[in-house]
Amino acid sequence: MAKTNSGRFFEDYSLGQTLVHAVPRTVKMGERALYHALYPARHALYSSDAFAQACGLPFSPLDDMIGFHVVFGKTVPDVSLNAVANLGYAEGRWLAPVWPGDTLRSESEVIGLKENSNGKTGVVYVRTRGLNQHDEPVLEYVRWVMVRKGNVDAPAPEPVVPDLAKVVAPGDLVIPKGLDFTGYNFALAGEPHRWGDYEVGETIDHVDGVTIEEAEHMLATRLWQNTAKVHFDATFRPDGQRLIYGGHVISMARALSFNGLANAQMVVGLNGGAHANPCFSGDTVKAWSEVLDKAETDAPGVGALRLRLVATKGGEPFRLRGDDGKYLPEVLLDLDYWALVPL
Amino acid sequence: MAKTNSGRFFEDYSLGQTLVHAVPRTVKMGERALYHALYPARHALYSSDAFAQACGLPFSPLDDMIGFHVVFGKTVPDVSLNAVANLGYAEGRWLAPVWPGDTLRSESEVIGLKENSNGKTGVVYVRTRGLNQHDEPVLEYVRWVMVRKGNVDAPAPEPVVPDLAKVVAPGDLVIPKGLDFTGYNFALAGEPHRWGDYEVGETIDHVDGVTIEEAEHMLATRLWQNTAKVHFDATFRPDGQRLIYGGHVISMARALSFNGLANAQMVVGLNGGAHANPCFSGDTVKAWSEVLDKAETDAPGVGALRLRLVATKGGEPFRLRGDDGKYLPEVLLDLDYWALVPL
Amino acid sequence: MAKTNSGRFFEDYSLGQTLVHAVPRTVKMGERALYHALYPARHALYSSDAFAQACGLPFSPLDDMIGFHVVFGKTVPDVSLNAVANLGYAEGRWLAPVWPGDTLRSESEVIGLKENSNGKTGVVYVRTRGLNQHDEPVLEYVRWVMVRKGNVDAPAPEPVVPDLAKVVAPGDLVIPKGLDFTGYNFALAGEPHRWGDYEVGETIDHVDGVTIEEAEHMLATRLWQNTAKVHFDATFRPDGQRLIYGGHVISMARALSFNGLANAQMVVGLNGGAHANPCFSGDTVKAWSEVLDKAETDAPGVGALRLRLVATKGGEPFRLRGDDGKYLPEVLLDLDYWALVPL
Known part of the structure; x- marks a missing residue:
């Protein structure tokens, strides 16, 4: 047993600590093919080299969420x-x-630590960076999780809660080098709606739904080397259900949002997000969006939309919280992100 | 709702109209790997660069049905x-x-339009072409579908029914440039049967069967960006079943036909086809073939077989229609195609 | 029926016979992406070009078991x-x-033949070699199977049972050209344990479990062009269950063994193996290992571990056989192999 990884407990983290996550991964078109088979992903920039070239890129990059999942999985x-x-x-x-x-x-x-008052758990804040083979950062984000203490007698650390921005400022968004939407082909992209056609406060029901299968969420989750046993081992939870990786719901909702947001080509900012309720096999995932903000960018023809993306497993669209302020039981995901859209 | 695609209704089509379908797609070896995992595809020309080179091609192309599904999915x-x-x-x-x-x-x-006598639906005929990044056509076919009217009061168009060939004439088949079967390796291909060994009227039971899973048909259907909700959303039909994309049955049957038609390497013509009955998860698909015709070609060592490929979900092979002339309930697919076979 | 493959029966084999197996296959990164989605495979050498280059290889090769399955499937x-x-x-x-x-x-x-005393079956021993496009061998192994006689009146061949080594001698293991573990990055590989940290007789419970799905084992099995109908056709066995290809269990167990054997990077020898009991969809596969032997190699920084890898479907780890000497009913696989590990 000594040679297997039993994971870190709350007392194993210290402020300023750097965690080097294991197993670097080379990702190619095979991962993209699988991603496009697992999700109804159709954003043209991630589908076609020719379309990407017409937008100023050398060829089509891998989907934004592939990068997120690969970086996340290692953590x-x-x-x-x-x-x-x-x-x-x-x-x-x-x-x-x-x-x-x-x-x-x-x-x-590790950028923050705060033991809970029960003395049994604590909150760990980490800033994660993904790096490519040239040691260039491709992604960064802050995540905080509640972690069990392994030894409840371990002393509580000095509480440090980082001061986190509620929203990534539009000026801090990084536009891919060369991106140019002035010659954007709306017919090939699938919808005519430009940045100017979206209004703050507007809501969009993405209509389509996908019923989730065990085989699919496990394929997706393994693909990112996320091997937490709760996703794979039906004997692990007392109810015999495999909890679905929250990132599977993120990618499903993002792909479903094509229908109404086909031109929200690239996700470039993640302002916040909550996995409101667990998702299990057999749930039918649908999605709706709300336009939260709009911003211009320096890149030719490129605007930014701040969007709320909500995934549900039933119920009517556009309902998020109950009278008690809590997420409704059918809400799976509430994600707040910035995407690049042609002007 | 206004921003999502609610599809075209019968009155939205007009004769001569050109539909530019969205989301071009770059396909590589990842799509092939998935195709060969989803279907028992083993035709050597689509499996091995070395085999394809021995047949005069620069390397192994993607399976004929990959091209069909990608082009079809966009429509x-x-x-x-x-x-x-x-x-x-x-x-x-x-x-x-x-x-x-x-x-x-x-x-x-749009090459044909005919409103039905009920005034609620009509038949739309389209000639679809798939084009590559050099604007060269890779595939063309005619399909006709029955489409609902959105407004039953819309006036009926002048009925135009195109005059379609019952069979693609052998002389119109396009043989891939360089294809040469004179050095064909039958041992590596898996069977010894040459073009001359098949007789018109001969029937072949392909023996093997595959029981269909939800996860597999959804992976396949998404891969081609066919996102019709009836294939994915178990809450869409009253019976809670997801209808399986007809193309999944086509590819399954074509792959099963390897056993007996291992040398029917390339599909080059589609004479006709009917999805006789719906297919659902849990069905076990089997296939049989009938040799309908034979033709020579100008390419060295290359002959053509016209084949009927029938997919079933149970029942005895070689039975197609009942006494009433209708397809038997176990028949899923009746496909009529031309394939290239070594002489 | 005459054109389909009904397989060889015992009397169809003769000593010294060479079987040229059909359908060569080009394997690329698409097959790897699928492999890493089907199994929790995380060995760094098979995951990252950069890691492989730091170990003296030109880039990351395909997983050892991909080679095994491709070669095996054709047989x-x-x-x-x-x-x-x-x-x-x-x-x-x-x-x-x-x-x-x-x-x-x-x-x-064919290196051995022995008819069983019942006169209805016999044992066939074959030495199989996998070759690449340069006609270089990439893998060889001996397998023996019990095969039905097609004609029980066929005469029994002279019995020949080959004299097989119980263990591949360490000196006969082939180390990939250039492999050098002297600069091995244990942090990126995921565990700190070196060759010297493992002791003969040591056992490791790999803890994690995966519940098997029909769609996944069928995808895996087709990927290697193994199309034996018992794995795909739910109507084939009287109990309506699809038997899972034994190689699926091998790959699942090998991948699960990452947790405790993350540095057992490359499998280079297969000493023996038994598929102790059948595996079906719904089984939760876990794994444990035992260190059977250790050996040095000529390659810089590279040692070899001889490992027993046991896959189970329930029960306690480290239990293999009952008092009767037979495998316990929960044991799926008992594999004996050599792996390369950093010193």
Whole structure:
């Protein structure tokens, strides 16, 4: 037993600590083919080299969420193996496209620690960075999780809660080098709606739904080397259900949002997010969006939309919280992100 | 709701109209790997670069049906989102191999329209072409579908029913440039049967069967960006079943036909086809073939067989229609195609 | 029916016979992406080009078991279509890495034949070799299977049972050219344990479990062109269950063993193996290992561990056989192999 990884407990983290996450991974077109088979992903920039070239890129990069999942997956053995809950995300930015053939690795810095009053758990804040084979950052984000203490008698650390931005400022978004939407082909992209056609406060029901299968979420979750047993081992939970990786719901909702947001081509900022309720096999996932904000960028023809993306498993669209202020039981995901859209 | 695609209704089509279908797609070896995992595809020309080179090609192209599905999938949002039934195919020809790395897009021309006497639906005929990144056609075929009217008061168009060939003439088949079967290795291909060994009227039971799983048909259908909700959303039909994309049955049957038709290497013509009955998860698909015709070609060592490929979900082989002339309930697919076979 | 493959029966084999197996296959990164989605495979050498380059290789080869499955799959139509049981493996050696883009084919030589006393079956011993497009061997192993006689009146052949080594001698293991573990990065590999940290007799519980799904084992099995109907056709067995390809269990167990054996990077020898009990969908596969032996190699920084890898479907770890000497009913696999580990 001594040679296997039993994960870190709350007392194993210290402020400023750097965690070098294991198993770098080379990602190519095989990962993209699988991603496009697992999700109804159709954003043209991630589908066609020719379309990407017409937008000023050398060829089509891998989907933004592939980068997120690969970087995130590596952190699981060091950050969330003993996590009770994934509490939040903030200050996420995509810093460079991930190209087919890139090799990604992840590092995290512990930026906050706060033991809970029950003395049994604590909250760990990490800032995670994904790096490619040239040691260039491709992604960074803050995540905080509630982690069990292994030894309840371990002393509580000095509480430090980082001051996190509620929203990534538009000026801090990184636009991929060369991106130019002035010659954007709306017919090939699938919808005519420009940045100017979206209004703050507007809501969009993405209509389509996908019923979740065990085989699919396990394929997806393994693909990112996230091997937390709760996703794979039906004997692990007393109810015999495999909990679905929250990132599977993120990618499903993002792909479903094509229908109404086909031109929200690239996710470049993650302002926040909550996995509101667990998702299990047999649930039918649908999605709706709300336009939260709009911003201009320096890149030719490129605007930014701040969007709320909500995934549900039933119920009517556009309902998020009950009278008690809590998420409704059918809400799976509430994600707040910035995407690049042609002007 | 206004921003999502609700599909075209019968009155939205007009004769001569060109539909530019969305989301071009770059296909590579990742798509092939998935195709060969989803179907028991073993035709050597699509499996091995070395085998393809020995047949005069620069390397192994992507499977003929990959090209068909990619081109077809793009047409769904514009042609069949409100379709009541997929009525038929005709005049299908593969015009050039799809090479790994090619980017495919699709266009359709409306070539026929006929409102039904009930005034609620009509038949739309389209000729669809798939084009690669060099704007060269790789595939064309005619499909006709029954589509609902959105407004039953819309006036009926002048009825135009195109005059379609019952069979693609052998002289119109396009043989891939360089194809040469004179040095064909039958041992590596898996069977000794040459073009001359098949007789018109001969029937072949392909013996093997595959029981269909939800996860597999959804992976396959998404891979081709066919996102019609009836294939994915278990809450969509009153019976809670997800209808399986007819193309999944085509590919399954074509792959099963390897056992007996291992040397029917390349599909180059689609004379017709009917999805006789719906297929659902749990069905066990088997296949049988009938040799309908034979033809010579100009390419060295290359003959053509016209084949009927029938997929079933149970029952005895070689039974197609009942005494009433209708397809038997166990028949899923009746496909009529031309394949290239070594002499 | 005459054109389909009904497989070989015991009387169809003769000593010294060479079987050229059909359908060569080009394998690339798409196959790897699928492999890493189907199994929790995380060994760094097979995950990252950069890691492999730091270990002296030009880039990351395909997983050792991909090579095994591709070579094995091709033998099924000629060796085990009418097999009653897969009895054993011996003298397996990986002779060269399989690089993305390689085209593999397989040949087998019949090296032993022995009719059983019941006169209805016999044991066939074959030595199988996998070859790449340069006709270089990449893998060889001996397998013996019990095969039905097609004609019980066929005369029994002179019994020949080959003298097989119980263990591949460490000096016979082939180390990939250039492999050098002197600069091995244990942090990126995921565990700190070196060759010297493992002791003969030590046992490791790999803790994690995966519940098996029909869609996944069928995807895996087709990927290697193993199309034996018992794995795919739910109507084939009287109990309506699809038997899971034994190689699926091998790969699952090997991947699960990462947790405790993350540095057992490359499998280079297969000493023996038994598929102790059948595996079906719904089984939760876990794994444990035992260190059987240790050896040095000539390659810089590279040691070898001889490991027993046991896959189970329930029960306590480290239990293999009952008082009667037979495998316990929960044991799926008992595999004996050599792996390369950093000193």
